[in-house]
Amino acid sequence: MSGRTIIPFGPQHPVLPEPIHLDLVVEDEKVIEAIPRIGFIHRGLERLVEKKDFIDFVYVAERICGICSFIHGMTYCLAVEEVMKIEVPARAQYLRIVWSELSRIHSHLLWLGLTADAFGFESLFMQSWRLRELILDIIEETTGGRVIFGSAKVGGVRRDISAEKMQEIVKKLRSYQKEMDDIGKVFLGDLTVQHRLRGVGVLSTASAKALGAVGPMLRASGVSSDIRMMGYSSYGTLDFAPIVEQDADCYARCKVRIRELDQSVGLIESAASKMIDGPIDVKVTGTPNGEFFARSEQPRGEVIYYAKGNGTKFLQRMRVRTPTFANITPLLETLKGCQLADVPVIVLTIDPCISCAER
Amino acid sequence: MGALSKSPWIIHYDGSSCNGCDIEVLAALMPRFDLERFGVINTGNPKHADILLLTGSINEQNKSVVKNIYDQMPHPKVVVAVGICATSGGIFRECYNVQGGADKVVPVDFYVPGCAVRPEALIDAAVAAVALLDKKRDAMKAGKA
Numbered sequence: 001m002s003g004r005t006i007i008p009f010g011p012q013h014p015v016l017p018e019p020i021h022l023d024l025v026v027e028d029e030k031v032i033e034a035i036p037r038i039g040f041i042h043r044g045l046e047r048l049v050e051k052k053d054f055i056d057f058v059y060v061a062e063r064i065c066g067i068c069s070f071i072h073g074m075t076y077c078l079a080v081e082e083v084m085k086i087e088v089p090a091r092a093q094y095l096r097i098v099w100s101e102l103s104r105i106h107s108h109l110l111w112l113g114l115t116a117d118a119f120g121f122e123s124l125f126m127q128s129w130r131l132r133e134l135i136l137d138i139i140e141e142t143t144g145g146r147v148i149f150g151s152a153k154v155g156g157v158r159r160d161i162s163a164e165k166m167q168e169i170v171k172k173l174r175s176y177q178k179e180m181d182d183i184g185k186v187f188l189g190d191l192t193v194q195h196r197l198r199g200v201g202v203l204s205t206a207s208a209k210a211l212g213a214v215g216p217m218l219r220a221s222g223v224s225s226d227i228r229m230m231g232y233s234s235y236g237t238l239d240f241a242p243i244v245e246q247d248a249d250c251y252a253r254c255k256v257r258i259r260e261l262d263q264s265v266g267l268i269e270s271a272a273s274k275m276i277d278g279p280i281d282v283k284v285t286g287t288p289n290g291e292f293f294a295r296s297e298q299p300r301g302e303v304i305y306y307a308k309g310n311g312t313k314f315l316q317r318m319r320v321r322t323p324t325f326a327n328i329t330p331l332l333e334t335l336k337g338c339q340l341a342d343v344p345v346i347v348l349t350i351d352p353c354i355s356c357a358e359r
Numbered sequence: 360m361g362a363l364s365k366s367p368w369i370i371h372y373d374g375s376s377c378n379g380c381d382i383e384v385l386a387a388l389m390p391r392f393d394l395e396r397f398g399v400i401n402t403g404n405p406k407h408a409d410i411l412l413l414t415g416s417i418n419e420q421n422k423s424v425v426k427n428i429y430d431q432m433p434h435p436k437v438v439v440a441v442g443i444c445a446t447s448g449g450i451f452r453e454c455y456n457v458q459g460g461a462d463k464v465v466p467v468d469f470y471v472p473g474c475a476v477r478p479e480a481l482i483d484a485a486v487a488a489v490a491l492l493d494k495k496r497d498a499m500k501a502g503k504a
Contacts, residue, residue: 040421
C-alpha cells in the first residue's frame with residue numbers, strides 16, 4: 001500500500017472558470033480528504049454599504065454574482081423594503097418572478113453545459129450553451145443586459161414587459177422546452193453519462209441536513225425544501241411543489257435541475273397569466289431604520305440577506321449568506337472516498353459559484 | 360501570418376470578478392459567437408497559451424497567482440484586461456480588498472470595456488491581440504525584444 005499524497009487542485013485549473021483551491025489527500029487514486037482554501041476573489045463588498053447609499057447598493061448587490069445577479073439584487077430589495085415597510089405593487093412582484101425564473105433557466109443550462117464538459121461530453125456542452133443563448137436573448141430583449149439585468153430596484157422594478165411581449169416569451173419558452181427535453185434525455189438516458197453520474201458523490205439525507213446543504217444539493221438528497229414555498233414576492237399565489245429526488249448522487253442532482261427547467265417555464269407561464277395592469281414601482285421616501293433577514297431561492301439554493309439601517313441613507317450593516325458557501329461543507333463530505341477522476345464532476349454538482357461565496 | 364496568429368490559444372483567469380465576465384468569456388467560445396472559428400482555443404495550461412484573459416480586479420490573494428500564470432506563458436504573449444473590474448476595479452474599486460486593475464501586477468495590452476463585457480467586444484479584443492502577437496513575434500525575431 002502506497003502512502004498518502006497531496007494533490008493541489010486550483011486555483012487556476014481548466015474545470016471551473018473560477019478559482020477555488022482544494023488540497024486533495026489521495027491514497028493511490030482514492031481521495032481520503034479534501035481541504036479547501038478560499039478567499040481568492042474576496043472583494044469585501046459588504047462594507048461598501050458605508051460608501052454607497054441604500055438605493056445605489058442594488059447595483060453592487062447585483063454584481064455579487066453574474067449568474068444569479070437578478071435574484072441577488074431582488075433579495076437585497078426584499079430586505080430593505082421590509083425594513084422600510086414598502087408595499088411592492090403586484091405587477092412588479094410578478095415581473096420579479098419572471099426574471100428570477102429566467103435566471104434560473106439560464107443558470108441551470110449553464111450548469112448542465114459545464115457538467116457535460118466536466119465528464120468530457122463536449123458536444124452536449126455546446127448544445128446546452130446554444131440553448132442558453134436563446135434564453136439570454138429573451139433576457140436581453142426585456143432588460144437590455146445579458147448577464148447583469150439592472151432591473152431590480154427598491155420599491156419595485158425598473159422596466160415593464162407588455163402583455164404582447166409576455167405572450168411571445170411564453171410561446172418561445174414553450175418551443176424551447178422541447179429542446180430542453182432533448183438535452184435532458186441525453187443527460188438522463190445516455191449510458192455513458194449515467195456511468196459517470198450514477199452512484200458518484202453520494203450525500204445521505206442525514207448528512208445533507210446535518211451539514212446544512214441547500215438548494216438542488218439538498219433536494220437531491222430527499223429533503224423537500226424550497227424557499228420559494230415561503231411565498232416571497234407572490235410565489236405564494238402560484239401552484240408548485242419542490243422537486244425532490246431520492247438517489248442523493250450526482251445523477252439525482254442533475255435530474256433535479258433538469259426537472260426545475262420545466263418547473264420554471266411553468267412558473268413564468270402562471271405568473272404571466274396572473275399579471276394585472278398597474279404600477280411597477282412605488283416612490284421610496286425616508287431612510288431604512290431597523291433590521292430584517294430576507295431569504296430567497298437562487299438556482300444554487302437559499303440566499304440570505306441581512307440588512308440593518310440606522311435611519312441614515314447608508315445601511316449600518318449588510319450581510320449575505322450565499323448557497324455555495326453553505327454547500328462547500330457537504331461537498332467536502334461527498335469528496336471523501338471518491339476516485340480522483342470523479343473530483344471535477346462532484347465539485348461541479350454543487351454548482352459552485354465562488355464569486356458569490358467569497359464576495 | 361504565422362501559426363500564432365492563425366491559432367492563438369487563450370488562458371482565462373478570474374481575478375475577483377463577479378462571474379459575469381467569466382461566463383461571457385465562455386459564451387464567446389460557444390456556438391453563437393464561436394471565437395473558435397479564428398482558431399482560438401481555450402487552454403488551462405499557461406505554458407500552451409498566447410493570450411491571457413484576466414477578469415476581475417487584483418487583490419492580495421490573487422496577485423501572486425496572476426503573476427505566476429503570466430511568467431509561465433512563453434513569449435510573445437498578450438494580456439487582455441476583460442471588463443471594467445480588470446481595467447480599474449469598477450464598481451468594487453472602493454472595497455478594502457480591491458487594489459485596482461490587472462495592470463497593477465502584469466503589463467496589459469488591451470482593455471475591454473463593459474460590465475459585464477459583451478462577447479462581441481471580446482471578439483474584437485481577440486482579433487486585435489492576434490495582430491499584436493505578430494508584431495511582438497517580428498520584434499523578437501529582429502532581436503528587439
